Amino acid sequence: MSSKYLPASNPVKSFWLTAEVDFKDLRSTEELPAEADIVIVGSGYAGSTMAYYLMQEQFSGSMVMLEARDVCTGATARNGGHLKPSLYYSHKSWKHRYGEKGAAEIVNFEHAHLKAVKEIIEQEKIDCDFVLTRSCDVHLTKTAEQDCIDNYYDMMRNPYITCKHDTQILFGEAAKNISHVVDSNVCVTFTAGQLWPYKLMTSLLRKCLEKGLNLQTNTPVLGTEKRAGKWLVKTSRGTILAKKVVFATNAYTASVEPKFENKIVPIKGMCSHITPENRPAHLNNTYGIRYDGADQDYLINRPDGSVIVGGAKKHIFPFKNLFYNVVDDSTLVPGSERYFDGYMKRFHTWDTTKATTDYVWSGILGYTDDSFPYVGEMPHEEGKFVIAGFHGHGMPRVLLSSKALAKAVLGKDKNLAIPSAFKLSEQRLKQTNNRILQSLGTPEAKL
Missing domain, CATH: 3.50.50.60 (FAD/NAD(P)-binding domain)
Structure with missing residues (x-):
């Protein structure tokens, strides 16, 4: 040991x-x-x-x-407290490795957690700030946009996926207006949840x-x-x-x-809590914010008007010694604190809102081979x-x-x-x- x-x-x-x-x-x-x-x-x-x-x-x-x-x-x-199933973005990879039925098993299983988590919270009468909502994936590079489109339509052709009806892809002005992200030319929405885990x-x-x-x-x-x-x-x-x-x-x-x-390799990640000085219009969606490859952030909008943002992978993944095989969550990754400051300006409902990043923390994720x-x-x-x-x-x-x-x-x-x-x-x-x-x-x- x-x-x-x-x-x-x-x-x-x-x-x-x-x-x-x-x-x-x-x-x-x-x-x-x-x-x-x-x-x-x-x-x-x-x-x-x-x-x-x-x-x-x-x-x-x-x-x-x-x-x-x-x-x-x-x-x-x-x-991040984000109950967000992966319904489309990895579909081509999963299908390549496990076939249509194997890929559908994963998609359907993850989607089933929305009902299961809601049921256990209501059955046991647990107060954990649970909100059933929709998540909005925005894709902010040409590569991310094309990966989104390819995987989305590949997923829609899989006859074994039972929750395809829960996803919608939007383009152009519709994507910008629904996502509230001015740089988003493609977005996908689907049911998700947020909670205090x-x-x-x-x-x-x-x-x-x-x-x-x-x-x-x-x-x-x-x-x-x-x-x-x-x-x-x-x-x-x-x-x-x-x-x-x-x-x-x-x-x-x-x-x-x-x-x-x-x-199972320990991977160090970063997350934050951001509080606005004056409460802006509430963002109705939670978010996955995708750049190239695995470079992505996630965001949930809490009922009190604050937000949780995690990711900052631009400041982590170029440096293997800072995140790979690391179990130390007593320190922050250098540069990650600055990454979250001003983060919410990309949403046009927050563009004039002053906000404070009042908590930044690290956590250890268990990535598998x-x-x-x-x-x-x-x-x-x-x-x-x-x-x-x-x-x-x-x-x-x-x-x-x-x-x-x-x-x-x-x-x-x-x-x-x-x-x-x-x-x-x-x-x-x-x-x-x-x-x-x-x-x-x-x-x-x-x-």
Whole structure:
């Protein structure tokens, strides 16, 4: 096991963490229990929803959750809060690799998260600033425009995609007027959501705690060892013998399972919170703002009039040592703070509005060698499960992956109702072609 992949102990505080919960550093018991039926490693989006769905499946055994830092302080408390399925922009690539049916599996699965997330929020009566809206992708280079058009119409020809009706492409003045971005000649709109992700996950965790979940924060896991048909989970505070263990560790998975080194790679990203001095006209859409290749930003408009903007990849991706295989979210990437200042001037509803970038933070994303998450049981290691590596796109992928994996952990459905591309397999673990830098458009990133 490698301690170099463990989370930093002093992360920059994000805007989302202004809502820190009263159990942020909870240890349900003073000492670690000696044994447990299920141990979940990680308290973020994947870990919290795993615990929730296991209990929804009427699991009544002992369950322990181990978190290396305070509760839910990883990517879930650092992302953009953007529930945005990818419905068209990667379609040609996905079709090339998995065929029309395989590409449609991914598109339909991501779109299904809109309903699933809305249902869980309403069913559990969770206050997390959830807004169901439309996202607007704008394309600000000729290359981005052509990629948009090619992928959009390729997606529309796929007979297996069931949510094509939810997308619309607009050109010229219509694109400029709908997007409010004066440089946008092509835009695509579709249903999306926005929310306060930390509030959603900690609300689910609170419900799990009420049902008996044993939470142990600030307890890094250092590795596992097979012991008498069970898994000895080694931590900085001792060991737990578990019948089953679930790694919901995203970017940090190599710290507990060395087989994922160079397969789930920690990538450092940047995000910000911007507050206007005088509230401008509300932008009705959330946004994906695309330049060439993987150079893109994202934006959500919060109900209080502030916005969250993430990306700044122009200041990150040219320099491999600043972002690639980096787990340190205690510092900012140089230049990224300046990137967000004045950002909102591109929207004509904000062009006379003074605004302050009052929070800028870093976060660690779990990018994978083939751009898809690893979900399932480890080959030849019965009782060890992984749900990790969401490639900076976890909001429309994690929830239903957790729901499916919970059934597999309990032995109720080992087929996993997730896209085939997501399933953990021996073949995927053995392949050695790491496409991450290529996918980012920086194959010659500077050292």
